[in-house]
Amino acid sequence: MNYKRLETFVWVASLGNFRKAAERLHTTQPAISARISGLEAELGVKLFEREGGSSPIMLTSKGKELLPYVEKILYQTEQLRKRAGLSTAYSGVLRLGVSETIVNTWLPDFLAQLNKDMPNLDVEMTVDVTSNLTNGIKDRSLDLGLLMGPISETHIVNRELCTFALSWVASPNLDLPDRLLYLEELAKWPIITYARATKPYVEINQKFRELDGAPAHFFASTSLAACRSLAINAVGIATLPNIMITKELEEGKLRKIRSVWTPSDLTFTASYSDEPFNPIAEVATNIAVIAAQEYNRQQHINNII
Known part of the structure; x- marks a missing residue:
């Protein structure tokens, strides 16, 4: 039995769409249709209800019955490959x-x-x-x-x-006091951090919103390399993974800032x-x-x- 036809059957059943299955399997929609038609002819049963338009393609009752068997065949085929070291x-x-x-x-x-x-x-x-x-x-x-x-x-x-682990870091040019700092003291500068909708940003933003006084300003970026560069150039105070700032700390381009609160590990x-x-x-x-x-x-x- 043709492996590609079985694989195509499983992906169409999972995604409910010939086009999406074609994208996933890096082929054309007509090729997907041909594989499904070929499998249906080989098995002598109808596997999908094709209503057309934007409606999802639904499995027939026989398709639902056969799907677990096909999934098992594909799984065992891959286990065989794994055992053989292929x-x-x-x-x-x-x-x-x-x-x-x-x-x-x-x-x-x-x-x-x-x-x-x-x-x-x-x-x-x-x-x-x-x-x-x-x-x-x-x-x-x-x-x-x-x-x-x-x-x-x-x-x-x-x-x-x-x-x-994350740390607060800043350029020595900001001349921050060498002692334990409160978040209110950090908020005097822009807070350079991860992009919005990330766990670190949400956590940090929430912590600074709890403070009294003027709200902190955030420079959020999807690029950690950009955040690091901004911190080195004394634009503000950044929170960065320790693993990314080892060289900059050794060269004196950045220094760690001790604070009463540090974001959670990633x-x-x-x-x-x-x-x-x-x-x-x-x-x-x-x-x-x-x-x-x-x-x-x-x-x-x-x-x-």
Whole structure:
């Protein structure tokens, strides 16, 4: 039985749309229709009700009955590949969504290992804030997200990757007192931080709104590299992952600011939908977990040295 026809059946059933299935499988809508027609002819049953227009394509009663069997066939096929060590058999496109903190740390190590283990795989990468990446995972426009997680939703798999601590930093040119500072004292300068709709921004904004006096001003950005540059150039006070400012602290371009409150650590997960079963995302996630662990291990060794 044709594997591509079975795979197409599962994706059309999951997405309820031939066009979306075509985008996911990187082919044309006529090709999707031909595969489904071929499978229906092979099985001798009608799998979908095609009402046309913008209405979702619905499974027939027989389609609903057969779907779990097809999913099981696809799953067991991938397990066979895994057991046989056929990583080179994986091909196609991995649509990867990444938070910028990961981009600035261990993403190159991950992509290098991914290419080594799955050389036939193409990667389409999107760097964005976690809220947008989460939507991409939920609507399956992304296969895998390396983001501030987890995503609490049925059929979303979350694997813990790493945790990064944040610190307040500023240019020495701001000449801030070398003592424990209250947030009211930090609010005299623009607060440079993560983009709106991110967990750090929401937490920081809420904390500063609780203060008496004039409201703080925020310079929010989707680019952590831009936030770091603004802090170095004494535009304001920034909150950044410690892992991104080691060199700047050593060179004296930035200094850590001691404050009565510091934002929570950032926890990152590899998150993907396992409905329908997504073997490439699963394998890529395993590689990401190992890359993150190795990066953390090397950082720990460097800190000891």
